[in-house]
Amino acid sequence: MACLHDHSCEDHDCGSQWSLYKHIDIPKVSALNEATAGSVKSIFKAWELRLDTSKIDAVNMCFSDKFSFDINGNTVLGFLESNEGDPELLIFIPFTCDVKIKSISVVGGADGKSPSKMRAFINRDNIDFSDAQDMTPLQEWELAENLQGMLEYQTRYSRFQSVGSLTLHFPDNFGGDSTQIYYIGLRGEATQLKRDVVATIVYEVMPNPSDHKTPTDHGGGMSEV
Numbered sequence: 001m002a003c004l005h006d007h008s009c010e011d012h013d014c015g016s017q018w019s020l021y022k023h024i025d026i027p028k029v030s031a032l033n034e035a036t037a038g039s040v041k042s043i044f045k046a047w048e049l050r051l052d053t054s055k056i057d058a059v060n061m062c063f064s065d066k067f068s069f070d071i072n073g074n075t076v077l078g079f080l081e082s083n084e085g086d087p088e089l090l091i092f093i094p095f096t097c098d099v100k101i102k103s104i105s106v107v108g109g110a111d112g113k114s115p116s117k118m119r120a121f122i123n124r125d126n127i128d129f130s131d132a133q134d135m136t137p138l139q140e141w142e143l144a145e146n147l148q149g150m151l152e153y154q155t156r157y158s159r160f161q162s163v164g165s166l167t168l169h170f171p172d173n174f175g176g177d178s179t180q181i182y183y184i185g186l187r188g189e190a191t192q193l194k195r196d197v198v199a200t201i202v203y204e205v206m207p208n209p210s211d212h213k214t215p216t217d218h219g220g221g222m223s224e225v
Contacts, residue, residue, distance in 0.1 A: 053078030109180025115170035
């Protein structure tokens with residue numbers, strides 16, 4: 001379901017509502033079939049910069065008039081584009097903490113280059129195009145051309161809890177030679193619990209026999225297993 005973003009953002013503080021980009025692990029974001037390697041990283045930025053392809057607001061990136069550069073000095077375009085003649089894109093988005101996703105906004109390109117469908121998978125690493133085409137998505141949407149970022153697509157919120165990674169599959173566009181994406185916005189909540197911390201906590205709650213006394217320590221008849 002698509003909702004029109006038709007209110008005054010000064011009154012509704014939209015920037016904070018779309019702040020999940022701050023919890024995206026930008027260096028680990030990747031895309032299949034991107035024409036320029038690494039350009040997918042540039043489409044995750046603050047909501048107020050969603051239409052600005054000359055700047056990005058992301059980890060390990062700096063500013064330029066026309067391009068962005070990664071920490072190795074490689075030029076990265078301010079938008080994502082698929083290879084010519086092949087509109088399909090697959091984007092892997094890992095988070096630094098578990099998040100709950102309420103809605104998604106996608107700003108695509110003009111002249112038929114906006115994606116026309118979006119399919120979502122969560123907590124699935126290393127999905128390729130074959131997997132995405134064969135698997136049943138958690139949810140899918142028919143997209144409208146959203147050149148100004150005024151539309152958002154609601155998730156089935158109860159299904160998008162404890163999201164450690166999100167994979168978005170864009171199988172087609174509106175007839176263009178390639179698919180262009182200028183911005184992907186994610187609205188929701190973060191648990192603030194880092195994923196590496198979760199692993200540590202799970203490990204620590206597992207009992208270690210050497211840390212606990214047994215009846216043997218007091219002359220009883222039981223011993224450690």
